[in-house]
Amino acid sequence: xxxxxYLSVLNPEQMAAVVHEGxxxxxxxxxxxxxxxxxxxxxxxxxxxxGYRPSSILAVTFTKKAxxxxxxxxxxxESQAARSQIRTFHSFGSWFLRIHAEEAGIDKNFxxxxxxxxxxxxxxxxxxxxxxxxxxxxxxxxxxxxxCMTPDDPNLIQIESDAEFPEQYAAYxxxxxxxxxxxxxxxxxxxxxxLQNNESVRNHMHKIxxxxxxxxxxxxxxxxxxxLKALTGPDTYVCVVGDDDQSIYSFRGAEVQNILDFxxxxxxxQVIKLERxxxxxxxxxxxxxxxxxxxxxxxxxxxxxxRGDGKKPKLVFLSNQDDEAAFAAEMILxxxxxxxxxxxxxxxxxTNAQSLGFExxxxxxxxxxxxxxxxxxxxREEVKxxxxxxxxxxxxxxxxxxxRIVNKPPRGIGGVTQEKLVTRARExxxxxxxxxxxxxxxxxxxxxxxxxxxxxxxxxFIDLFDTMIQTLTSAETRDDNTPIEQxxxxxxxxxxxxxxxxxxxxxxxxxxxxxxxxxxxxPLGESDKRLSDVIEKMIKDSGLLELxxxxxxxxxxxxxxxxxxxxxxxxxxxxxxxxxxxxxxHIELDRTLETPDDETxxxxxxxxxxxxxxGLEYPRVIITGMEYGVFPRRDKVDTELEEERRLFYVGITxxxxxxxxxxxxxxxxxxxTEDQEISPFLLEIAPSEIDVLGTKPTxxxxxxxxxxxxGNGGGGGPGGEALVEQDGxxxxxxxxxxxxxxxxxxxxxxFTDTTESGEYVIDVQFETGTRKKFLxxxxxxRLMLEM
DNA sequence: TCACAGTGACTTTTT
DNA sequence: GTCACTGTGA
Numbered sequence: 001x002x003x004x005x006y007l008s009v010l011n012p013e014q015m016a017a018v019v020h021e022g023x024x025x026x027x028x029x030x031x032x033x034x035x036x037x038x039x040x041x042x043x044x045x046x047x048x049x050x051g052y053r054p055s056s057i058l059a060v061t062f063t064k065k066a067x068x069x070x071x072x073x074x075x076x077x078e079s080q081a082a083r084s085q086i087r088t089f090h091s092f093g094s095w096f097l098r099i100h101a102e103e104a105g106i107d108k109n110f111x112x113x114x115x116x117x118x119x120x121x122x123x124x125x126x127x128x129x130x131x132x133x134x135x136x137x138x139x140x141x142x143x144x145x146x147x148c149m150t151p152d153d154p155n156l157i158q159i160e161s162d163a164e165f166p167e168q169y170a171a172y173x174x175x176x177x178x179x180x181x182x183x184x185x186x187x188x189x190x191x192x193x194x195l196q197n198n199e200s201v202r203n204h205m206h207k208i209x210x211x212x213x214x215x216x217x218x219x220x221x222x223x224x225x226x227x228l229k230a231l232t233g234p235d236t237y238v239c240v241v242g243d244d245d246q247s248i249y250s251f252r253g254a255e256v257q258n259i260l261d262f263x264x265x266x267x268x269x270q271v272i273k274l275e276r277x278x279x280x281x282x283x284x285x286x287x288x289x290x291x292x293x294x295x296x297x298x299x300x301x302x303x304x305x306x307r308g309d310g311k312k313p314k315l316v317f318l319s320n321q322d323d324e325a326a327f328a329a330e331m332i333l334x335x336x337x338x339x340x341x342x343x344x345x346x347x348x349x350x351t352n353a354q355s356l357g358f359e360x361x362x363x364x365x366x367x368x369x370x371x372x373x374x375x376x377x378x379x380r381e382e383v384k385x386x387x388x389x390x391x392x393x394x395x396x397x398x399x400x401x402x403x404r405i406v407n408k409p410p411r412g413i414g415g416v417t418q419e420k421l422v423t424r425a426r427e428x429x430x431x432x433x434x435x436x437x438x439x440x441x442x443x444x445x446x447x448x449x450x451x452x453x454x455x456x457x458x459x460x461f462i463d464l465f466d467t468m469i470q471t472l473t474s475a476e477t478r479d480d481n482t483p484i485e486q487x488x489x490x491x492x493x494x495x496x497x498x499x500x501x502x503x504x505x506x507x508x509x510x511x512x513x514x515x516x517x518x519x520x521x522x523p524l525g526e527s528d529k530r531l532s533d534v535i536e537k538m539i540k541d542s543g544l545l546e547l548x549x550x551x552x553x554x555x556x557x558x559x560x561x562x563x564x565x566x567x568x569x570x571x572x573x574x575x576x577x578x579x580x581x582x583x584x585x586h587i588e589l590d591r592t593l594e595t596p597d598d599e600t601x602x603x604x605x606x607x608x609x610x611x612x613x614x615g616l617e618y619p620r621v622i623i624t625g626m627e628y629g630v631f632p633r634r635d636k637v638d639t640e641l642e643e644e645r646r647l648f649y650v651g652i653t654x655x656x657x658x659x660x661x662x663x664x665x666x667x668x669x670x671x672x673t674e675d676q677e678i679s680p681f682l683l684e685i686a687p688s689e690i691d692v693l694g695t696k697p698t699x700x701x702x703x704x705x706x707x708x709x710x711g712n713g714g715g716g717g718p719g720g721e722a723l724v725e726q727d728g729x730x731x732x733x734x735x736x737x738x739x740x741x742x743x744x745x746x747x748x749x750x751f752t753d754t755t756e757s758g759e760y761v762i763d764v765q766f767e768t769g770t771r772k773k774f775l776x777x778x779x780x781x782r783l784m785l786e787m
Numbered sequence: 788t789c790a791c792a793g794t795g796a797c798t799t800t801t802t
Numbered sequence: 803g804t805c806a807c808t809g810t811g812a
Contacts, residue, residue: 351800407788414788416788633798
């Protein structure tokens with residue numbers, strides 16, 4: 001494509017962002033402002049116009065979906081972009097660690113432990129703790145790694161004040177390193193540590209990457225920031241794109257501060273704001289703006305709708321979630337009758353559990369749908385079992401996988417025996433001069449000492465793996481299939497030996513770029529063995545298939561089907577160690593992947609969590625469960641409430657043409673029906689900006705009256721009145737006043753306070769003895785002042 | 788070592 | 803209402 005052609009479609013700010021050079025660049029890109037277009041065009045421009053070697057461009061995103069989209073779009077503009085590194089943070093980390101496994105102190109055939117595996121490992125590393133405690137500790141360790149803190153970091157105390165924690169963390173690390181595997185946090189933290197401590201590795205990376213771009217920068221955590229810093233060499237061009245209003249991952253360590261401080265950390269930064277919204281019609285945008293304005297902590301920017309006027313959003317009050325699902329189905333079917341495709345619709349919800357009601361209804365009404373991310377295909381027992389067999393096959397030091405599979409199907413090797421074997425292996429490791437004793441070898445050594453039944457089982461177990469190892473290695477006949485570690489080693493040596501410090505051109509040998517670009521499996525020839533055959537053999541020969549088959553018969557599950565799906569999904573990978581590692585990587589690093597399902601219709605309604613919608617858009621969006629306790633969750637105040645509000649903002653701005661909000665009066669939770677209060681967020685939308693359907697709850701009627709009285713009901717925009725309202729609250733809800741609450745009865749206000757984010761809080765002592773805090777602003781329907 | 792039954796806890800959001 | 807964990811008995 002001619003460069004003028006793709007540049008000509010840009011607006012002036014977008015253009016400025018694309019052609020910018022010479023200093024770090026921060027692009028503050030509002031929702032729907034053409035952010036992806038800017039990044040992809042910039043990649044194309046850097047290659048075509050600035051002469052950058054495609055493989056010297058690294059673009060990092062957070063989700064695989066985003067990475068895939070970016071890659072595809074960049075390639076459409078510039079075919080050479082196929083050789084650029086467009087990856088998620090974690091897949092970059094994985095790539096990096098495979099190359100530098102030895103320096104990082106891990107096995108080159110490492111696999112990635114998920115959160116469950118972490119918990120299991122914590123339980124082994126810290127003696128005598130309950131699973132719940134282990135889970136807390138595992139979570140804290142994850143946090144620590146998100147902040148790039150090692151067990152000896154004095155700042156750990158900010159994450160966990162318990163004096164035992166650093167020890168527990170250290171014990172976990174020791175245990176983890178013994179397996180040769182890594183956890184999610186390691187995928188970022190280990191590269192950072194290695195880059196910081198190892199000059200040659202650092203220089204190597206600086207030589208490879210001349211451009212680093214980060215998408216959704218507002219959701220980066222401290223470790224990821226450090227990674228970016230460490231990858232940035234003296235002549236690296238850094239460009240980050242983000243929107244502080246869309247920061248929704250602080251619970252996972254995302255640090256908005258990263259984007260707020262960017263200019264400080266990268267001196268000379270130029271900032272470009274993209275505020276023209278090409279996605280949504282004006283009425284949708286107006287609501288989004290009114291809501292996000294309530295947040296105190298933001299850089300502040302205002303989106304302008306390029307598309308102009310459109311349909312006014314609708315707020316629908318319903319009785320319960322069955323009605324909610326029915327309403328959604330009705331809307332979808334009606335529009336479908338008029339030729340609107342199902343895929344125009346997305347149902348958004350706060351928690352995955354909410355998808356169930358819609359699924360049931362849609363199945364009933366024959367509406368095709370696809371659930372994004374919730375089915376957790378790879379977390380199913382049978383699938384995890386199969387994956388554990390595969391992980392143990394490539395890395396027999398994997399203690400977690402070993403424990404999971406050695407007695408599954410039952411081989412007479414129970415917990416006690418397992419413990420004995422693992423302890424034995426650990427002892428051997430300590431005494432061994434060579435180190436790296438693996439569990440399979442230990443098993444071989446210990447077979448003789450086992451009871452009769454266990455002996456039989458263990459022999460079968462060892463035989464299985466001996467055969468599988470052969471199957472996997474004997475398949476490795478293609479001579480063009482150089483193992484990745486060899487390529488990596490070559491690449492490393494070449495750069496060490498003083499390859500020219502190239503900015504552009506193609507001085508680096510092909511095999512370096514090949515090693516770097518190897519994100520896609522090598523194409524399979526007809527005669528090649530497929531990885532799926534290997535996996536199928538493994539599942540059959542291990543007895544896993546039989547085990548789950550009988551399970552299916554007993555409880556009517558579809559485990560065999562799931563196992564078959566797993567096998568199918570490996571058909572594109574070559575049947576060798578690298579293919580297997582790639583397959584496992586792919587699975588571990590893309591948990592949100594839709595269930596592999598041949599029946600997924602091409603035209604389907606999307607069911608998706610609000611978090612998962614980041615970066616996506618749909619013509620028609622229904623945000624469901626607009627109830628206090630569901631969205632926002634009841635325990636959210638201050639900064640956390642602001643984050644929930646940003647999540648709402650993200651949800652609203654997904655809608656191109658039509659937006660619906662639904663709120664239920666009752667909701668079944670834990671199998672019992674609860675009264676629901678309306679979401680406080682609904683009181684942040686001016687009644688004049690939204691059409692209301694259904695029976696209005698008392699609280700909402702009251703809100704409408706208030707708004708009308710204060711002149712906000714009849715067309716005045718939202719915003720600005722917060723301060724006035726706050727004063728009103730403080731003068732009415734005074735210390736000492738008696739109140740009545742629907743649930744708790746009579747009480748008296750003990751204290752009043754204002755939270756960090758400016759919410760007015762009252763602390764009430766009730767006659768019944770309960771004492772509770774309230775935000776009077778949101779309690780209009782249940783809490784009232786007494787005369 | 789394993790199967791079963793009773794009990795308790797539980798719903799954030801995810802790479 | 804569901805699931806996972808615990809303790810008991812075979």
